[in-house]
Amino acid sequence: MMDITGTYTDQYQLAMGQVYFLSGRKDQTAVFDYFFRKNPFKGGYTVFAGLHELLKVLEKLRFDAEDLSFLRFQGMHPDFLAYLKGFRFQGTIHACREGDLVFPTRPVVRVEAPLIEAQLIETLLLNMLNFQSLIATKASRMQRVAQGRTLIDFGLRRAQGLGGYHASRAAVIGGFAATSNVRAARDFGLAPSGTMAHSFIQSCADELTAFRQFAEGWPDNCVLLVDTYDTLKSGVPNAITVGKEMARRGHRLKAIRLDSGDLAYLAQRSRAMLDAAGLHDVKIAASNQLDEYVIKSLLEQEAPIDLFGVGTNLVTGQPDAALDGVYKLAAVDGQPLIKISENVEKITLPHAKQVFRAFNGEGRFLGADAVGIAGEPPITMMHHPFMPHKSFPLADCPLEPLLTPVMKQGRIVADSPDLPAIADFCRSRLALLPAEYQRFENPHIYKVGISTRLRDARDRLIAEHKS
Amino acid sequence: MMDITGTYTDQYQLAMGQVYFLSGRKDQTAVFDYFFRKNPFKGGYTVFAGLHELLKVLEKLRFDAEDLSFLRFQGMHPDFLAYLKGFRFQGTIHACREGDLVFPTRPVVRVEAPLIEAQLIETLLLNMLNFQSLIATKASRMQRVAQGRTLIDFGLRRAQGLGGYHASRAAVIGGFAATSNVRAARDFGLAPSGTMAHSFIQSCADELTAFRQFAEGWPDNCVLLVDTYDTLKSGVPNAITVGKEMARRGHRLKAIRLDSGDLAYLAQRSRAMLDAAGLHDVKIAASNQLDEYVIKSLLEQEAPIDLFGVGTNLVTGQPDAALDGVYKLAAVDGQPLIKISENVEKITLPHAKQVFRAFNGEGRFLGADAVGIAGEPPITMMHHPFMPHKSFPLADCPLEPLLTPVMKQGRIVADSPDLPAIADFCRSRLALLPAEYQRFENPHIYKVGISTRLRDARDRLIAEHKS
Numbered sequence: 001m002m003d004i005t006g007t008y009t010d011q012y013q014l015a016m017g018q019v020y021f022l023s024g025r026k027d028q029t030a031v032f033d034y035f036f037r038k039n040p041f042k043g044g045y046t047v048f049a050g051l052h053e054l055l056k057v058l059e060k061l062r063f064d065a066e067d068l069s070f071l072r073f074q075g076m077h078p079d080f081l082a083y084l085k086g087f088r089f090q091g092t093i094h095a096c097r098e099g100d101l102v103f104p105t106r107p108v109v110r111v112e113a114p115l116i117e118a119q120l121i122e123t124l125l126l127n128m129l130n131f132q133s134l135i136a137t138k139a140s141r142m143q144r145v146a147q148g149r150t151l152i153d154f155g156l157r158r159a160q161g162l163g164g165y166h167a168s169r170a171a172v173i174g175g176f177a178a179t180s181n182v183r184a185a186r187d188f189g190l191a192p193s194g195t196m197a198h199s200f201i202q203s204c205a206d207e208l209t210a211f212r213q214f215a216e217g218w219p220d221n222c223v224l225l226v227d228t229y230d231t232l233k234s235g236v237p238n239a240i241t242v243g244k245e246m247a248r249r250g251h252r253l254k255a256i257r258l259d260s261g262d263l264a265y266l267a268q269r270s271r272a273m274l275d276a277a278g279l280h281d282v283k284i285a286a287s288n289q290l291d292e293y294v295i296k297s298l299l300e301q302e303a304p305i306d307l308f309g310v311g312t313n314l315v316t317g318q319p320d321a322a323l324d325g326v327y328k329l330a331a332v333d334g335q336p337l338i339k340i341s342e343n344v345e346k347i348t349l350p351h352a353k354q355v356f357r358a359f360n361g362e363g364r365f366l367g368a369d370a371v372g373i374a375g376e377p378p379i380t381m382m383h384h385p386f387m388p389h390k391s392f393p394l395a396d397c398p399l400e401p402l403l404t405p406v407m408k409q410g411r412i413v414a415d416s417p418d419l420p421a422i423a424d425f426c427r428s429r430l431a432l433l434p435a436e437y438q439r440f441e442n443p444h445i446y447k448v449g450i451s452t453r454l455r456d457a458r459d460r461l462i463a464e465h466k467s
Numbered sequence: 468m469m470d471i472t473g474t475y476t477d478q479y480q481l482a483m484g485q486v487y488f489l490s491g492r493k494d495q496t497a498v499f500d501y502f503f504r505k506n507p508f509k510g511g512y513t514v515f516a517g518l519h520e521l522l523k524v525l526e527k528l529r530f531d532a533e534d535l536s537f538l539r540f541q542g543m544h545p546d547f548l549a550y551l552k553g554f555r556f557q558g559t560i561h562a563c564r565e566g567d568l569v570f571p572t573r574p575v576v577r578v579e580a581p582l583i584e585a586q587l588i589e590t591l592l593l594n595m596l597n598f599q600s601l602i603a604t605k606a607s608r609m610q611r612v613a614q615g616r617t618l619i620d621f622g623l624r625r626a627q628g629l630g631g632y633h634a635s636r637a638a639v640i641g642g643f644a645a646t647s648n649v650r651a652a653r654d655f656g657l658a659p660s661g662t663m664a665h666s667f668i669q670s671c672a673d674e675l676t677a678f679r680q681f682a683e684g685w686p687d688n689c690v691l692l693v694d695t696y697d698t699l700k701s702g703v704p705n706a707i708t709v710g711k712e713m714a715r716r717g718h719r720l721k722a723i724r725l726d727s728g729d730l731a732y733l734a735q736r737s738r739a740m741l742d743a744a745g746l747h748d749v750k751i752a753a754s755n756q757l758d759e760y761v762i763k764s765l766l767e768q769e770a771p772i773d774l775f776g777v778g779t780n781l782v783t784g785q786p787d788a789a790l791d792g793v794y795k796l797a798a799v800d801g802q803p804l805i806k807i808s809e810n811v812e813k814i815t816l817p818h819a820k821q822v823f824r825a826f827n828g829e830g831r832f833l834g835a836d837a838v839g840i841a842g843e844p845p846i847t848m849m850h851h852p853f854m855p856h857k858s859f860p861l862a863d864c865p866l867e868p869l870l871t872p873v874m875k876q877g878r879i880v881a882d883s884p885d886l887p888a889i890a891d892f893c894r895s896r897l898a899l900l901p902a903e904y905q906r907f908e909n910p911h912i913y914k915v916g917i918s919t920r921l922r923d924a925r926d927r928l929i930a931e932h933k934s
Contacts, residue, residue, distance in 0.1 A: 003470075007649040010623055011661030014649065019667070019684035030670070070653040115670060122664075126624035127631060156477055157593035158789040163630025164594060182474040182481065186537040194478030197589075199796040200486070202804045203497070203582060217486035229807050229932065261809065312789045321783035322625040329666040337669045340696050342728065465696065 006063035006087060007070065009123040014071065017116050018080045026083075026116035031331040031352045034109035034125060037345075040137055040320040044443025045433060047140050047426055048108055049170045050132030051098040054125060055412050058089045061121070089117050090410040094403035096355075098417070099136075099173055099426035101433055103446040105345075105385065106355050106371045108325075110403055115332060122327045130325040131163065132170040134317040138292075139174025140430065142310060144438060145296040146175075150307040152193045153179040154287055155315030167315035173422050180309075188419055195223035195257070207234055211242040219251040223285060226256045226270070236270050240277045247279075255283035255307065263288065264303040271304040285309060291318065292440070338461045344386050349454060350461055356399040364432045366397055367444065372451035374403075382449030392449055473530035473554060474537065476590040481538065484583050485547045493550075493583035498798040498819045501576035501592060504812075507601055507787040511910025512900060514607050514893055515575055516637045517599030518565040521592060522879050525556045528588070556584050557877040561870040563822075565884070566603075566640055566893035568900055570913040572812075572852065573822050573838045575792075577870055582799060589794045597792040598630065599637040601784040605759075606641025607893065609777060611905060612763040613642075617774040619660045620646040621754055622782030634782035640889050647776075655886055662690035662724070674701055678709040686718040690752060693723045693737070703737050707744045714746075722750035722774065730755065731770040738771040752776060758785065759907070805928045811853050816921060817928055823866040831899045833864055834911065839918035841870075849916030859916055 020026045039046050063071075063084045072081055091113025102108045109129065111118050142151055153171045156164040168184035178193035179185055185192040196214055204210035207229055215222045224242065226235025236256065243253035256274070258266050263286045274282050286298070287309035295308055312318065328348045329337055336350030352374040358366040370382040379399065384390035406414035417425070436444040450458070487493045506513050530538075530551045539548055558580025569575045576596065578585050609618055620638040623631040635651035645660035646652055652659035663681055671677035674696055682689045691709065693702025703723065710720035723741070725733050730753045741749050753765070754776035762775055779785065795815045796804055803817030819841040825833040837849040846866065851857035873881035884892070903911040917925070 005650065007653050008623075009649055010621070010647040011649050011652070011659040012647065012663055013661075015662050015685060015688075016664065016667045016681075019681055020670075022684055023680050025670070028670070030666075032666070066653060067650075070649075074659060119664075119666065123624050127626060127628060130625055131628040131630075154477070156475075157590050158597060158791070159594060160627035160630030160783065160788070161594060161598040161633040163598075163627030166628040180477040180479065182476055182478050182537075183472065183534075185478070186474050186533060192478040192541060194480075195482050196479055197483065197586075198806050199497075199499070199586065199794075200483045202796045202806055203487075203492070203495070203799050213490050214483075214486055217489055218482060221482075230809075260813075312791075316627065316783075316788035318788050319786060321627070321785050321788045322779045324625070324779075327666075329669045332670050339665050339669055342697075346727075 004057050004061070004124065005067050006061060006084060006120065007067040009120060013120050013122055014076065017120055018077055020116045020119065021080045021083055022077060026114060028115040028333045030113060030115040030118040030329060032111045032118050032122070032327050033107040033330050033349070033353065034111070034129060034325060034327050035105060035107050036323050036325040037104050038324055039104060040134055040317065040323055041141060043137065043141065043440065044437035044446065045101045045103065045137070046133055046323065047136035047174055048096050048100050048102045048133055049098060049136035049173045050128040050166070051095055051406065052416050053132070053166065053169070054128045055093070055407055057124065057128070058121060058407065059410065059412055061089050061124070063087055087120070088410055089113070089121055091117050091407070092405065092409060093407040095406045096402045097404070097425060099422040099429065100402065101429045103369055103448050106369055106448045107353050107403065110352060112352065126325055126327055128166070130323040132166050133325070134320065134323040135167045135170035135315065136174040136426070138314055138317050139171040139176050140426065141292040141440070142295055142308070142314070143175025145292055145299065146308065147299050149305065151176045152307060152309045153181065153314055154309040154311040156181045158312040159315040164315055169419065171314055172419050173426055175423065175427065190419065195221070196225050198225065198228045201225065201228040208238045208241060211238050212245070215242050215246050215251070215253070219246065219249070222246065222253055223255040223257055224253065225259060227258060227260045231258065231261060231266050232269055232273070236273050240273065240279060243279045243282055244277065253279065253282045255285045257285040257287065257309070259287050263305070264298050264301040267303040267305050283307060287311070289313070336457060336461060338458060340462070340465050347458070347462070349450065350458055351454065353454065355402045357402055358394055358397040358399055360397070364434060367434065367437065368392060368394070368447040368449065369402070370394055370399070370449050370451060371454060373454050373457065376451060376453050379451045381452055383452065383455050385448070385450050392447065471524050471528070471591065472534050473528060473551060473587065474534040476587060480587050480589055481543065484587050485544055487583045487586065488547045488550055489544060493581060495582040495800045497580060497582040497585045497796060499578040499585050499589070499794050500574040500797050500816070500820065501578070501596060501792060501794050502572060502574050503790050503792040504571050505791055506571060507604055507784065507790055508608060510604065510608065510907065511904035511913065512568045512570065512604070513600055513790065514603035514641055515563050515567050515569045515600055516565055516603035516640045517595045517633070518562055518873065519883050520599070520633065520636070521595045522560070522874055524591065524595070525588060525874065526877065526879055528556050528591070530554055554587070555877055556580065556588055558584050558874070559872065559876060560874040562873045563869045564871070564892060566889040566896065567869065568896045570836055570915050573836055573915045574820050574870065577819060579819060593792055593794055595633070597790040599633050600792070601787065601790040602634045602637035602782065603641040603893070605781055605784050606638040606643050607897065608759040608907070609762055609775070609781070610642025612759055612766065613775065614766055616772065618643045619774060619776045620648065620781055621776040621778040623648045625779040626782040631782055636886065638781055639886050640893055642890065642894065657886065662688070663692050665692065665695045668692065668695040675705045675708060678705050679712070682709050682713050682718070682720070686713065686716070689713065689720055690722040690724055691720065692726060694725060694727045698725065698728060698733050699736055699740070703740050707740065707746060710746045710749055711744065720746065720749045722752045724752040724754065724776070726754050730772065731765050731768040734770040734772050750774060754778070756780070803924060803928065805925060807929070807932050814925070814929070816917065817924055818921065820921065822869045824869055825861055825864040825866055827864070831901060834901065834904065835859060835861070835914040835916065836869070837861055837866070837916050837918060838921060840921050840924065843918060843920050846918045848919055850919065850922050852915070852917050859914065
């Protein structure tokens with residue numbers, strides 16, 4: 001879709017990169033963690049998305065001729081420019097599986113690379129993972145309340161510019177079945193979906209003529225928009241007329257779409273009218289400013305809606321608009337590092353780390369992820385990161401390591417699952433997450449603790465900084 | 468940046484397009500209006516942005532081989548596919564000038580084109596104009612309260628994926644001076660800006676070493692981030708040490724950057740420390756979750772901050788995330804059309820239209836835009852769109868027509884101003900907009916009325932629909 005080049009970054013990465021280069025530090029080995037501090041939407045979990053798109057871009061990332069000429073014009077050092085000309089990302093990345101459920105404060109991705117390379121990719125990594133994780137999470141919340149109804153992404157016209165492209169991909173990971181976004185459908189193998197706008201009805205002599213013309217053009221995929229003039233007095237009766245005509249010709253009217261007014265009321269009345277006409281298998285689609293709360297409310301009112309088309313609130317991740325993911329340095333040349341902060345929750349964790357998910361006796365998530373130093377012996381006890389007296393025994397729990405190698409020396413080593421497989425994985429993980437973490441109001445907080453070794457290593461570094 | 472092709476659209480545009488094509492209606496002449504219903508951010512105006520990017524894309528818009536093969540696989544009709552293969556947008560577009568201030572409910576862009584072409588570009592047009600107008604408006608609100616301080620876009624890492632690209636462009640239209648987004652800077656001729664992250668400090672033996680190394684690498688563009696360990700006890704004193712060393716070598720420390728804590732307090736204390744050290748010309752930059760309200764508050768507290776770096780809230784347009792722009796059919800083959808709605812405010816205006824801005828005796832905006840039928844004689848009276856007894860005389864006001872031709876038969880005919888020129892125009896228009904429309908709290912509502920002829924034409928169509 002887009003030729004992402006080396007300049008898809010923040011200026012300060014290049015400014016630092018030049019200093020790393022000129023001071024001879026570029027090949028120091030750095031370890032960076034990607035994590036976030038808060039689940040979006042006041043929710044209890046986040047769906048991790050964007051990984052395989054990121055890896056594909058990283059494998060091919062180059063500074064092209066335009067990049068180099070721009071940077072030369074900006075006064076970058078000639079030797080650094082020569083380095084950038086040959087730039088390849090050659091780092092190693094461990095990550096959670098795309099589609100997994102992830103929780104605040106612990107590493108979701110670990111990047112080990114020459115310092116300069118790890119720095120230059122930071123912005124790209126954050127840009128892709130933050131946004132797609134936000135949207136996949138939003139989508140999964142709608143999927144949770146949709147009671148098996150079909151969810152369709154209608155968001156491109158209100159998306160944040162080109163951002164709509166990956167929004168449609170992420171929506172499918174979170175449980176959406178299809179998208180109106182044809183380009184995203186083309187590139188990501190999604191099902192495109194959509195039928196008619198009000199303009200089509202307006203452009204015809206009358207609504208019935210418009211419906212007939214559309215049914216003729218799309219005899220096997222005909223969804224009629226019924227609210228252009230008057231939903232119950234004109235739209236639905238005309239749709240019934242055309243639905244019967246189609247049936248006589250051996251076709252089937254697939255659905256009607258409601259796009260304004262009281263959707264619960266109109267769906268009930270429309271369903272009754274369709275059923276009375278014998279059109280029991282004509283479905284009802286609804287759209288218009290939907291989000292997870294409206295969908296939940298509509299279904300609580302037993303609105304007979306079969307398909308929901310969701311636009312703005314899905315693809316822009318309203319009301320949050322951004323996941324607050326960060327990328328923090330944890331070690332250089334094997335030396336563990338922390339960032340001190342007066343806010344203890346913002347003190348980072350040193351070392352290359354692994355994360356383990358604890359399971360309960362029934363094979364579901366226990367509600368605890370433990371972060372340890374990569375390679376340390378099995379963790380038997382995890383500690384609250386900041387409260388010394390809170391700890392939690394893990395000796396009897398099955399633990400699953402979450403960070404697995406996905407890229408080695410710049411080459412993708414993980415299988416690249418297709419989107420349905422990522423969406424399936426997401427669904428399977430949600431099935432393992434107890435309901436109290438999934439509810440919208442004051443969800444349970446998923447515990448994230450640290451191993452004894454990691455805690456001690458961090459506390460030593462804090463003490464060193466203080467002295 | 469991105470190869471936008473014909474499939475950058477919603478599926479239903481193609482579904483309708485095929486019916487227009489097969490029913491022989493594709494070359495009917497359609498008139499569509501782009502307008503929006505609500506200013507974002509509870510504000511009193513919207514900055515119109517994205518136009519010249521849109522025009523450039525429209526001039527080159529094609530369905531490429533991948534598009535066509537995807538659509539063939541989706542079962543589109545062979546004749547329609549052959550049409551799409553030769554598709555060129557050949558319509559005519561009238562629009563407000565990019566950077567102008569625009570108001571709800573009246574046409575901002577008018578598209579006149581063969582019905583099928585006008586329909587196929589709808590999604591692209593909405594996607595580009597809605598988003599860039601949203602961000603330019605957000606930026607202009609920050610510019611309004613920044614009292615001449617420099618505003619810099621830091622948003623790429625938290626932007627909505629690829630959306631960050633045009634966000635940086637739009638921010639400059641609204642008054643931002645520079646961006647951290649190097650790719651946007653490269654492609655749009657913006658000033659790139661940025662210096663160092665916490666990771667740079669952490670990667671060195673200590674903060675002072677880090678500052679010295681950076682000053683050596685960037686002697687003429689050195690901004691030091693002072694909050695990695697302790698802003699006032701460590702960061703600022705070390706920056707002063709390095710600032711004095713630089714001065715002795717004939718260079719100048721450009722600025723320090725505060726990125727956490729109480730920015731008002733820290734800026735005041737830092738300023739005092741810098742001044743006491745004789746470093747009066749070292750500026751103070753601040754970042755961390757800024758928006759127009761925080762900037763306003765900081766400056767009301769007289770925080771001596773010279774540069775503001777704004778990220779998430781700028782590039783995602785928080786808290787609104789989308790402008791609600793729509794694209795409505797106003798005529799086909801010369802026949803005026805409306806869309807009826809039970810909500811009278813949603814009844815559309817028929818005919819190809821022109822919009823006039825009224826000026827007061829001092830040459831400032833009067834607070835009234837009048838919409839008339841394109842080509843009608845000078846408007847002397849404008850009417851409230853829905854309230855019959857409200858009208859407003861315009862006979863004595865200078866009126867400026869706002870919609871001018873920018874594309875004819877698919878070719879750009881307007882000059883393409885560069886971004887500084889668009890930003891200048893925006894600034895000049897804001898200077899003409901009285902303050903009561905610019906304030907954040909309950910701004911004055913800019914009147915948008917309709918001409919007598921347009922009102923009568925609309926009312927005739929409503930009456931016809933009722934009968």
